[in-house]
Amino acid sequence: MLAAQRQALILEQIRRTGGVRVTELVESLDVSDMTVRRDLDALAGRGAVRKVHGGAVAAEGARTEEPGFEAKSTRQENEKHAIARAVADLVEPHSAVGLSAGTTTATVARYLTYVPGLTVVTNSLRVAEVFYQSARPDQTVALTGGFRTPSDALVGPVALTAVRGLNLDVLVLGVHGMQVRAGFTTPNLMEAETDQALVDASASLVVAADHTKWGTVGMSTIAPLDRCDVLVTDAGIDEEARTTLSEHVGRLVVADVHREET
Structure with missing residues (x-):
């Protein structure tokens, strides 16, 4: 799977659930811990996600954004x-x-x-x-x-x-x-x-x-x-x-x- 495809899947999961763990992604994508962390770094660099300890969450939206x-x-x-x-x-x-x-x-x-x-x-x-x-x-x-x-x-x-x-x-x-x-x-x-x-x-x-x-x-x-x-x-x-x-x-x-x- 190409890096862009993995990152799209990761981003979709974060958008759906609000956050992901590195360990979960290693298992679901069948790649190494290092590969997942590089993907998260790339997504964070684009402002698509925010990295947290052990994983990533959805990037902070507008300060008035209020999810249901x-x-x-x-x-x-x-x-x-x-x-x-x-x-x-x-x-x-x-x-x-x-x-x-x-x-x-x-x-x-x-x-x-x-x-x-x-x-x-x-x-x-x-x-x-x-x-x-x-x-x-x-x-x-x-x-x-x-x-x-x-x-x-x-x-x-x-x-x-x-x-x-x-x-x-x-x-x-x-x-x-x-x-x-x-x-x-x-x-x-x-x-x-x-x-x-x-x-x-x-x-x-x-x-x-x-x-x-x-x-x-x-x-x-x-x-x-x-x-x-x-x-x-x-x-x-x-x-x-x-x-x-x-x-x-x-x-x-x-x-x-x-x-x-x-």
Whole structure:
């Protein structure tokens, strides 16, 4: 197979799933590790992909680009489950918990259904659906209402009115990107405003973000890195990023993805 053909297949897989691992490509393309890395270097050089530890992800698009929930739900699935499990371990029974919108927080919600006595406030239709299907009688869920975004977040004045004045023990925040200068970001202005209100209402902030979010910058900042009490990510985050994040967030937790893969 010619290099151009391999690179076209790699690019198609990244566009379909959001990211690839070098080990997966070695097996599926039946080529060496070095060949795959050269192909990824070539694609990255053209700006078609962004290299990350162990593989590559789709190149950062416009800062206002907002993929839909379904498009994001199949990306980094093992990482999201590992992160969600670690986040759920941080949440105390009988606490008041805020959950923002996103595919990672929707995964977190699945694990939080096992934590007794929670009162959950969310602006996410998907998160609310998880708790609705669980139907635990000892858990209470409040959905903010508002206008719906492509990520199935509810935003706008109705959502803001519902959130402001609340006092939450902890907020689990999903983000589009994180960077030292920009902090935690989203491409949606109205979603940023709702998330900021949730941050202000919470005594503690837990950010759930897989390694592909590092270095990505959305148009709107939700909060600076140093506002985060605990950042939960996965082992795909590189050492330089770990060092930088450890200097800015209260605590960095790296979830064990291997447990989910096996």
